[in-house]
Amino acid sequence: MKYKFFTISIPILLLVIASFYVTSKFIKPPPKKEITIATGSKSGNYYKTALIYKELLEKENVKVNLLTSAGSIENINLLKENKADIAFLQNGTIKNNQEGIKSLASIYYEPLWVFYRNEGFPINYVIQLISKKISIGREGSGTKDLALKVLKDNGINQDNSQIFNYDASKAREELEKGNIDAMFVVSSHKSDTIKELLANPKINILSFKRAKAYSRKYPFLEALNLYEGTLDLYKNLPDENIGLLSTTANLVVKDGFSEELIRLVLKKVKEVHNKKDLFAKAEQFPNALNMQLEMHEEAQRYFEYGDTWLEKIFPYWIASNIDRLKLLIIPLLTLLFPLFKGFFPLFKGFFPLYTWTMRSKIYRWYEEVKNLDNSIDSLESKDLRVQLEKVQKLRQEIQKETKVPLSFMGEYYNLQLHLDLIENKIEKKLS
Missing domain, CATH: 3.40.190.10 (Periplasmic binding protein-like II)
Known part of the structure; x- marks a missing residue:
């Protein structure tokens, strides 16, 4: 058995080392943790807002430099001259097709x-x-x-x-x-x-x-x-x-700026601006609506998908480094898993545990679905309408909170079908 372990594992380990060397050539180095933001005058709201960003970003060990200016038009020039990385901009002051400048977010x-x-x-x-x-x-x-x-x-x-x-x-x-x-x-x-x-x-x-x-x-x-x-x-x-x-x-950024820092900035921007305001509803800002400049691809992804699962589990920079090293980690796990599976029986239980974890994200809703279904027969018309609203709200909550891989979408859509059945049952009783 010992001889078999070495004859199998040594070639695999050599292959892993070679894979590390090759894939390391394609990995981007970590970004310099420094941002220069073009604001406006020190008496203006852009500058005051930038001070809040600065405080939050420096807690993440990012150095933030604030560059004062006359306002939006000068800020654009500062980006073009590479004196700033990110800038505040009043929406509508410049048109599309500004070479090298893209939108990040509309903030208030x-x-x-x-x-x-x-x-x-x-x-x-x-x-x-x-x-x-x-x-x-x-x-x-x-x-x-x-x-x-x-x-x-x-x-x-x-x-x-x-x-x-x-x-x-x-x-x-x-x-x-x-x-x-x-x-x-x-x-x-x-x-x-x-x-x-x-x-x-x-x-x-x-x-x-x-x-x-x-x-x-x-x-x-x-x-x-x-x-x-x-x-x-x-x-x-x-x-x-x-x-x-x-x-x-709006916040705008020069093209080519670090995607990792863009994600971090947007996380802090969301933290600052997603609350209810005098003119805005809760969660209305930041957004990617009605932009005059082209949206940055990473900002578009962030607004569409939100935080990655790594960012939800780990502090940002740990998640970022793991994501950057995935070119190494994925082939490493692919090569080592057969070895571990053969010599460490504990790993044989990994996939059932993963399957149970994913399915539990779906099955946890069934207790509430069951209670809704059981209560229908004893309700009057007025209460049935209330119950119908509860089913619709539950559906929205499930869509928002339940994120599972494609391989588990069958169970997910079964849950949606059960909600459809309850809705049809209520509507039939109301008709």
């Missing part, structure tokens, strides 16, 4: 706010700003890009009005002093500038009565409603319902 709503001096009469349409002094945001910002589109649609330009390129802080100061009549700013509702302007009785906000018309013309815009008192019930901010136009804040 960014409304367009138009504030104007309170002179005793309301401004209901942008066209009423003609001949006024207007700040449209600083050069290189997304605010300027969007403001120019809106003003052009209303026939307002340098020939009939005075246009200024102030940043949000400077524009607020000039508006409060009376040196300008109106200001455009694209920003999150969490911005201190927005809250202070809404609280100022000398400043009014324009409610876009034709918000839906703008959203039809520009697919990256959405019509949002800001209801009275939603920002501050005690101060009643705002003091009336406001119609807003909104774009979204």
Whole structure:
């Protein structure tokens, strides 16, 4: 037996070593754990959001550098010049086919706010700003890009009005002093500038009565409603319902950036932005919807499939290293399994255990299915409708939580058929 072990195992071990050497030539080295993110000004929401990312990523031993800028347009240039890896971008500021730049995610709503001096009469349409002094945001910002589109649609330009390129802080100061009549700013509702302007009785906000018309013309815009008192019930901010136009804040990445770091960034982005917000439902962000730039392939995979099973089991970098070494691990296990199976009887029980584990993911639902089925005969029509909703919710929950290999899909679809039978039984009793 001992002689047989050596005559079989030594050639296999030599073959394993040779396989390691050959496949190691095709394995990508681990990425450098460093990211440079182009934000905006330090007073802006992009920078504040990037600080949150920085804190979370540095817990994963990733060094994060923040690069301030004038805004979206300058951020794109920083990516093209290889000065940044990832950047914040206001959706709609650039069009498709930007060579070397791809979208990662849409992360939150960014409304367009138009504030104007309170002179005793309301401004209901942008066209009423003609001949006024207007700040449209600083050069290189997304605010300027969007403001120019809106003003052009209303026939307002340098020939009939005075246009200024102030940043949000400077524009607020000039508006409060009376040196300008109106200001455009694209920003999150969490911005201190927005809250202070809404609280100022000398400043009014324009409610876009034709918000839906703008959203039809520009697919990256959405019509949002800001209801009275939603920002501050005690101060009643705002003091009336406001119609807003909104774009979204996007993350973009230079092509060729590490796919592993992209996945890690998206995990942290999801952790930050998937909660319910003033304008967004829970789990609405981050998403891959309505992008003007092509989606990065790895980001698309992440939104479609979520975390890998390795990422669900292990800390991220362990899962990442195992995934990178799968070219070595798979042939290694393939070669060693016959050896182990022959000399270690314990391994003979591995496959039954695996089969039981996969099937248990399906069979664990049957107790609930059985209880639903048993309760049908004794229920009245009203309760039957409630029971039907429970069956439909259970189906959605099963689809979301039950992930099994293709070889076990027969058992999975049997479970779905049993749910169909219960639904048909309820519907028959209701008819």
